[in-house]
Amino acid sequence: MSLVVQKFGGTSVADAQLIRSVATRIVATRNRGDDVVAVVSAMGDATDLLSDLAYQVCANPDKREMDLLLSTGELVSSSLLAMALRDIGQEAVSLSGLQAGIRTERRFGKARITGIDAKRIEKEVSRGKVVIVAGFQGATDDMDVTTLGRGGSDLTAVALAVQLQATMCEQFTDVEGVFTADPRLVSDARKLKDISYEEMLELASYGAKVLHPRAVELGSVHNVPIFVASSFSSAPGTLIHGGTLMEVSEKVRGIAHDTDVAKVTVLGVPDQPGAVAGLFEPLSEAQIRVDTIVQNTSAENVTDVTFIVSRLELGNAISVVEPAIRSINARGWVADERLAKVSVVGAAMRTAPGYAARMFRALFEAGINIEMVTTSEVRITCIVEADRVPEAVRALHNAFNLATLDGDA
Amino acid sequence: MSLVVQKFGGTSVADAQLIRSVATRIVATRNRGDDVVAVVSAMGDATDLLSDLAYQVCANPDKREMDLLLSTGELVSSSLLAMALRDIGQEAVSLSGLQAGIRTERRFGKARITGIDAKRIEKEVSRGKVVIVAGFQGATDDMDVTTLGRGGSDLTAVALAVQLQATMCEQFTDVEGVFTADPRLVSDARKLKDISYEEMLELASYGAKVLHPRAVELGSVHNVPIFVASSFSSAPGTLIHGGTLMEVSEKVRGIAHDTDVAKVTVLGVPDQPGAVAGLFEPLSEAQIRVDTIVQNTSAENVTDVTFIVSRLELGNAISVVEPAIRSINARGWVADERLAKVSVVGAAMRTAPGYAARMFRALFEAGINIEMVTTSEVRITCIVEADRVPEAVRALHNAFNLATLDGDA
Numbered sequence: 001m002s003l004v005v006q007k008f009g010g011t012s013v014a015d016a017q018l019i020r021s022v023a024t025r026i027v028a029t030r031n032r033g034d035d036v037v038a039v040v041s042a043m044g045d046a047t048d049l050l051s052d053l054a055y056q057v058c059a060n061p062d063k064r065e066m067d068l069l070l071s072t073g074e075l076v077s078s079s080l081l082a083m084a085l086r087d088i089g090q091e092a093v094s095l096s097g098l099q100a101g102i103r104t105e106r107r108f109g110k111a112r113i114t115g116i117d118a119k120r121i122e123k124e125v126s127r128g129k130v131v132i133v134a135g136f137q138g139a140t141d142d143m144d145v146t147t148l149g150r151g152g153s154d155l156t157a158v159a160l161a162v163q164l165q166a167t168m169c170e171q172f173t174d175v176e177g178v179f180t181a182d183p184r185l186v187s188d189a190r191k192l193k194d195i196s197y198e199e200m201l202e203l204a205s206y207g208a209k210v211l212h213p214r215a216v217e218l219g220s221v222h223n224v225p226i227f228v229a230s231s232f233s234s235a236p237g238t239l240i241h242g243g244t245l246m247e248v249s250e251k252v253r254g255i256a257h258d259t260d261v262a263k264v265t266v267l268g269v270p271d272q273p274g275a276v277a278g279l280f281e282p283l284s285e286a287q288i289r290v291d292t293i294v295q296n297t298s299a300e301n302v303t304d305v306t307f308i309v310s311r312l313e314l315g316n317a318i319s320v321v322e323p324a325i326r327s328i329n330a331r332g333w334v335a336d337e338r339l340a341k342v343s344v345v346g347a348a349m350r351t352a353p354g355y356a357a358r359m360f361r362a363l364f365e366a367g368i369n370i371e372m373v374t375t376s377e378v379r380i381t382c383i384v385e386a387d388r389v390p391e392a393v394r395a396l397h398n399a400f401n402l403a404t405l406d407g408d409a
Numbered sequence: 410m411s412l413v414v415q416k417f418g419g420t421s422v423a424d425a426q427l428i429r430s431v432a433t434r435i436v437a438t439r440n441r442g443d444d445v446v447a448v449v450s451a452m453g454d455a456t457d458l459l460s461d462l463a464y465q466v467c468a469n470p471d472k473r474e475m476d477l478l479l480s481t482g483e484l485v486s487s488s489l490l491a492m493a494l495r496d497i498g499q500e501a502v503s504l505s506g507l508q509a510g511i512r513t514e515r516r517f518g519k520a521r522i523t524g525i526d527a528k529r530i531e532k533e534v535s536r537g538k539v540v541i542v543a544g545f546q547g548a549t550d551d552m553d554v555t556t557l558g559r560g561g562s563d564l565t566a567v568a569l570a571v572q573l574q575a576t577m578c579e580q581f582t583d584v585e586g587v588f589t590a591d592p593r594l595v596s597d598a599r600k601l602k603d604i605s606y607e608e609m610l611e612l613a614s615y616g617a618k619v620l621h622p623r624a625v626e627l628g629s630v631h632n633v634p635i636f637v638a639s640s641f642s643s644a645p646g647t648l649i650h651g652g653t654l655m656e657v658s659e660k661v662r663g664i665a666h667d668t669d670v671a672k673v674t675v676l677g678v679p680d681q682p683g684a685v686a687g688l689f690e691p692l693s694e695a696q697i698r699v700d701t702i703v704q705n706t707s708a709e710n711v712t713d714v715t716f717i718v719s720r721l722e723l724g725n726a727i728s729v730v731e732p733a734i735r736s737i738n739a740r741g742w743v744a745d746e747r748l749a750k751v752s753v754v755g756a757a758m759r760t761a762p763g764y765a766a767r768m769f770r771a772l773f774e775a776g777i778n779i780e781m782v783t784t785s786e787v788r789i790t791c792i793v794e795a796d797r798v799p800e801a802v803r804a805l806h807n808a809f810n811l812a813t814l815d816g817d818a
Contacts, residue, residue, distance in 0.1 A: 015465075016462065016465035016466045019466055020466065020467075050485070053425065053485070053489060054488075054489065054492060056424075056425035057425045057428055057429065057489045057492050057493050057496070058429075058492050058493055058495075058496035059496070060496065061492045062491065062492050062495045064502070065488040065489075065491045065492045065495070065502075065503055066488070066492070068484060068487075068488040068503060068505075069484070069485060069488040069489065069492075071484075072481035072484045072485055075477060075478070075480075075481045075484075076459070076462070076478060076481055078477075079463075079474040079475070079477040079478040080462060080463065080466045080474075080478065082471065082474045083463060083466050083467050083470045083471050083474045083475070083478075084466050084467055086467075086471045086474070087466070087467035087468070087469065087470075093473070093474075094474055094477060096477070096554075098507070098552070099552050099553075120551075120552075142529075143507070143508050143529075144508075145505075
């Protein structure tokens with residue numbers, strides 16, 4: 001008997017009626033002949049409400065306590081789902097992250113899973129039960145509750161699929177799968193039947209908010225197929241896997257965009273060994289993620305250094321950069337928050353040249369200025385003005401003929 | 410350094426502002442020189458809301474899952490209180506029942522505490538932290554979460570006080586202490602400075618809803634003084650203890666009443682060995698608590714048997730009694746739900762006679778009919794019509810001069 005891990009996001013368990021629907025779906029999977037371990041997120045906006053409560057009590061909630069507080073959201077949805085399953089005759093048991101044996105490092109708010117002691121889960125599954133695991137949470141070795149950060153439930157599900165050697169990790173969410181571009185921007189965006197881990201990783205980290213990149217990465221390392229589908233329809237979803245893709249003729253798989261982008265330019269950096277390091281080391285120590293660093297050609301022994309951070313982190317970045325600027329004798333800084341990334345993603349780029357040129361031309365023809373460019377093996381990203389994102393995405397979707405299955409053949 | 414256990418009920422932590430007040434009170438106790446372990450109930454009506462949610466999902470929620478669900482209410486209030494303490498500079502840590510080492514039997518919904526492994530609590534206290542323990546909950550040996558039933562947080566607090574050898578268990582609630590009668594019924598009811606465990610037990614189980622009887626009983630067995638006071642005022646509360654009472658001159662300590670009373674009379678029970686047992690054994694097996702059994706004088710070899718149950722349990726009791734009636738060849742049953750108990754409580758009754766006569770006379774003079782009578786060592790209870798309870802309590806409060814401190818001297 002094979003085992004499937006199914007994850008249900010917050011919108012999928014937002015009320016009692018939806019929880020009963022999820023129970024029905026799980027029973028359908030059991031009837032197909034699979035054992036099921038289900039992972040659930042907190043109901044609807046429960047996590048936000050709990051967080052609000054903490055900020056009503058104090059301005060700066062302690063992180064350990066915040067994690068214990070937030071973890072209750074998933075305990076509520078898990079126990080309700082187990083009740084709903086038992087109510088329709090399916091034996092079920094819900095487990096907190098601690099009870100499920102999900103061990104993490106002691107790092108509240110964004111702990112990483114260090115291991116899973118799955119004995120309890122395996123015992124319950126072997127007794128014919130559906131096991132519901134509260135997503136987003138784990139516990140340290142001394143039983144303190146931790147949370148895994150954004151997209152934590154996605155990660156719980158894939159980690160369990162790895163540990164339990166599941167045949168599949170199914171992620172049920174409020175979107176129908178992975179599209180060639182955001183359907184809200186591009187009316188003829190097409191749902192992909194399948195996609196590689198690598199491509200999905202580029203799409204997800206660049207704003208296709210379907211599945212958390214850490215979950216995709218973990219699936220990729222252990223080669224667990226991940227199926228993304230809507231819990232509100234029976235439409236076929238998208239399979240993320242490491243095998244040969246069905247739609248091999250396509251070179252470009254999708255257009256991603258991300259508007260959470262800010263640019264910082266440090267002016268007049270002395271062109272000396274160590275000056276640039278003196279800028280980025282403090283940022284790294286402050287755990288501020290920086291990408292797309294560009295250093296202008298040096299003039300008169302000084303240079304401008306530009307980099308990209310998340311818009312949310314801009315304030316932090318500036319407060320770290322200011323003392324660094326003084327210590328390396330740079331001139332000052334300017335920042336621009338009104339930026340965004342648009343990306344062309346596809347594994348085939350690796351072997352075939354010419355995609356960058358085609359991308360730049362499409363943006364040029366749409367009259368969109370490119371501020372910076374960055375690439376990976378399977379992605380080309382242009383930084384453009386945030387206001388122009390919808391046009392840019394549509395222009396690129398057209399330029400690469402993504403609306404038709406064999407567009408790029 | 411001595412240690413105090415403080416318990417804060419649901420109304421005391423009903424919102425963010427109140428939680429901050431509780432934090433201030435705890436810090437005041439620390440400043441007095443005591444270590445503090447605090448036990449909290451769920452915020453306001455949180456437990457009811459969680460329970461409602463379960464009944465929205467299904468008509469008959471599984472008990473194990475219900476306990477996991479309900480336990481989250483206390484996790485929320487505990488973590489918020491720990492945040493509030495840290496916010497005003499007091500190191501604090503919140504622990505679930507499981508983390509706090511509160512072990513119970515595997516009996517969901519009304520588990521009994523089998524032991525407390527207080528290592529974690531002791532470690533945190535020795536580091537100068539206030540430890541907040543989620544009330545009302547524990548865990549089985551295999552880490553399943555259980556709840557302790559009604560008044561569970563009271564019990565958690567006293568059990569911790571016993572285990573930690575606390576000098577005192579302080580119970581902060583929405584009443585100011587233990588009164589000579591319900592102040593809502595008797596305008597000149599007087600707050601008692603202290604009361605014995607035994608008297609408190611009789612008052613509490615007969616409806617003075619200040620503190621759960623199981624908590625009083627546990628305090629009595631281990632001789633832990635329990636102080637009951639309001640968390641909304643600084644008025645002095647009532648000390649429940651096993652030593653010599655301050656107000657020794659009083660013979661009667663209080664008048665209790667309980668309107669959760671129903672009477673069942675089984676008619677025409679054959680006057681044979683085993684017939685009455687055939688009636689009460691099934692009730693005992695169904696865990697229905699029966700008290701005040703009266704058997705009428707036998708006439709023509711049949712007898713009527715009358716007993717009292719909680720009004721909430723009447724339906725259950727009837728469904729158990731009906732088949733029993735058939736099997737012992739009794740004639741049938743009648744029930745009366747409109748009844749109540751009024752009780753006169755005082756340890757001095759044990760040694761001095763005449764209290765019953767004085768009670769019956771007071772009720773007679775008020776024109777109140779006595780349906781049944783039951784007594785304990787320190788209590789006399791009359792069953793009367795529920796409608797007459799206010800008059801009965803006032804009449805007894807007057808008859809025993811309870812409004813004045815030396816009334817009975």
